[in-house]
Amino acid sequence: MAHVHIIGGGLAGLSAAVELAGSGVRVSIYEAGPACGGRARSYVDRHLGVRIDNGNHLLLSANEAAFRxxxxxxxxxxLTGPGTPTFPFVDLGSGGRWTLDLSRGRLPFWALSSRRRVPGMRLWEFAAxxxxxxxxxxxxxxxxxxxxALxxxxxxxxxxxxxxTLCEDASAALLGGVIRESLAKGGRACVPWFAREGLSESFVDPALAHLAVMKAEVHVNCRVSALEIAGGRALGFVAGGERVVLGPDDRVVVAVPPWVARTLLAGSVPGFTAPDAFEAIVNAHFRLEDAQRLSGSMARAGFAGVIGGMTEWVFVRGDVVSVTVSAANRYAEWDTDALEARIWHEVRAVLDPVLERPLPAAPGAARxxxxxxxxxxxxxxxxxLRPTARTALANLVLAGDWTATGLPCTIEGAIRSGVSAVRVLRADEMA
Ligand SMILES: Cc1cc2nc3c(=O)[nH]c(=O)nc-3n(C[C@H](O)[C@H](O)[C@H](O)COP(=O)(O)OP(=O)(O)OC[C@H]3O[C@@H](n4cnc5c(N)ncnc54)[C@H](O)[C@@H]3O)c2cc1C
Structure with missing residues (x-):
């Protein structure tokens, strides 16, 4: 391999670059946006007057590729977190509050303790x-x-x-894979972690600094608009309006989202498939008048899981409260004001009992x-529809959370996909 061109500077592309950098191969990233990070990025929100993440991202200690x-x-x-497999929960329906406190080993001793388990659960429910x-x-x-209850x-x-994805539609096999790598391994694999400052400060900026030392090139504002493909190979591509010609020993890693990969590759790469149905995530960010101290297990964790409402997770970082609403296609018709009012109402119910002072009836700045x-x-x-990293083209591989990683779309899946793409390139070179 002489020169590896990585199209897309999200975590999959960055992971492929980090894997290659320093190995004697020239590495170039082409990122369409003004900054790398893709769906896991931080930016200054002018309305809130603070730097926020596009969405809260939670990792588990089981995410080996991400930690590597x-x-x-x-x-x-x-990263920060409670340091133990501890998850505070609030049930908005019943008003119940509990802290799931998993035992570290494989045997679920936590299920035997009324202080550590899910209230109301029965042991036979583990059969699920x-x-x-x-x-x-x-x-x-x-x-x-x-x-x-479980x-x-x-x-x-x-x-x-x-x-x-809602449980009625979601693949059980995919969730089974997640459970095998996390819950089934015990609490040691389920310690929650999240970025202390922001996603970019954890997953993007340090990687870019490392890549700069390793002399990798990163081109931002550089959209790849076309790939030239013939005779079972990629011959070149157009990046930022300029044609890049591939030499015989050059390789391409396509690490763009599936809908972009489809426009670049479908029709020219035999057998190419990619997922074509998507789910939204809504994040609500609220700036408080000042940072407030939390009490109880939420103070240790910095977040809480929420059931019985629209809100799924509430994170508190200084004076910013951020809420995640997953599988959010079901709320597509809700306008922004209605979403904001409903989520704030739920945030107050979750946080008021654990804050020094109650939150105001209406939010201050919100996004x-x-x-x-x-x-x-x-x-x-x-x-x-998820494709493997290897394609029908001799010199082009795929990466991205949507490729066949065996995991759902996650940071771990994206980073693993970058490593897998590089492994395929290396294996092909040895063959
Ligand atoms: C709101 C939200 C919450 C999430 N929460 C979690 C969580 O809690 N835990 C977790 O593990 N994961 C979470 N995820 C998923 C995680 O963010 C993604 O799986 C991961 O970031 C995907 O990385 P990727 O590199 O595969 O794709 P992307 O991040 O989409 O990267 C693709 C890159 O390609 C670039 N690009 C597109 N077109 C072109 C082109 N033509 N030329 C050049 N570049 C191009 C894009 O700009 C982008 O930077 C969440 C995602 C979202 C959106």
């Missing part, structure tokens, strides 16, 4: 976990769940967060961010 990437880029200590891990084909998550208060919220194509819809049908 943070280690390679020197960003390991930029086995059904999910054994699931294949078209089985949906809902078909594996049984009515009961499903309603843990497995459903976990599934919606992990897959960003609703709708990511309409946050992830592909994690249904069995969409799952079948």
């Amino acid at each position: 990437y943070l280690g390679l880029t020197g960003a390991h200590d930029t 976990l086995k059904r999910l891990m054994d699931a294949r084909g078209d089985t949906t998550v809902a078909e594996c769940l049984a009515p009961g 499903s309603e208060r843990l497995l459903e919220p976990f599934a919606i967060s992990a897959l960003n 609703i961010v709708r990511e309409k194509r946050a992830t592909f819809a994690a249904t069995p049908a969409q799952e079948r």
Whole structure:
């Protein structure tokens, strides 16, 4: 390999670049936007007057590829969290509050303790976990769940967060894979982490600094508008209006979202498929008058899971409260004011009991961010459209959270896909 051209500077593209940089191969990234990071980025919101993330991102300690990437880029200590597998929850319907406190090992001792488990759960409900891990084909998550507190208060919220798709539609096999890598391994694999300052400060800026030291080139505001393909190879592409010609030893990693990959590759790459149905995520950010101290397990965690409302997660960072609403296509008709009012109402119910002073009846500065194509819809049908990293072209591979990683669209999936793409390039070179 002489020169690897990476199209797309999201986490998949950055991961591929980090994997290659320093190995003697020339590396160039072409990113359409003004900054790298794609769907995991931070920016200054002028209305709020603070830097925010496009959406709250939660990682689990099971996300090995993500932690390896943070280690390679020197960003390991930029994450924060409770340091234990602890998840505060609030049920808006019943007003109940509890803290799920998983035992570190594989044996779920936590389920035997009324102070640590999901209130009202029964031990036989654990059978749903086995059904999910054994699931294949078209089985949906809902078909594996049984009515009961464990499903309603843990497995459903976990599934919606992990897959960003309602349980009635979501692939049970995909969730089974997540469970095998997290819950089934015990609490040690389920410690929650999130970016202390912001997503870019953890996942983008340190990687770019590392790439600069390794002499990789990063071109921003540089959209790739066409790929020239003939004779089973990519011959060149147009980046930022300029034609780039590929030499015989050059390779291309296409790390753009699926709808862009489709426009660049469909019709020219035999057998190319990509997911084509998407789910939104809504994030609401509220700036408080000043930072307030939290009490109880929320103070330790910095976030809480919420059930029985529109809100799924509430994060508190200084004077900013951020809310995640997953599988949000169902709220597409809601206008911004209605979303803001409803979410603020729920935030007050979640936070007032654990704050020093109650929140005001109306929010101060607020920002609703709708990511309409946050992830592909994690249904069995969409799952079948995910391609492998290797394509029918000898010198072009794919990366991205939508490729066949075995994981839903997540930071871990995106970073793993970049590593897999590089592995395919290296394996082909050895062959
Ligand atoms: C609101 C929200 C919340 C999320 N929450 C979580 C979470 O809690 N935990 C978790 O693990 N994951 C979460 N995710 C998912 C995670 O952000 C994504 O899986 C991951 O960022 C995808 O990275 P990627 O590189 O595959 O794709 P992208 O981030 O989409 O990167 C693709 C890049 O290609 C660029 N590009 C597009 N077209 C071109 C072109 N023609 N030429 C050059 N460049 C181009 C884009 O600008 C972009 O930078 C969330 C996502 C969203 C949107």
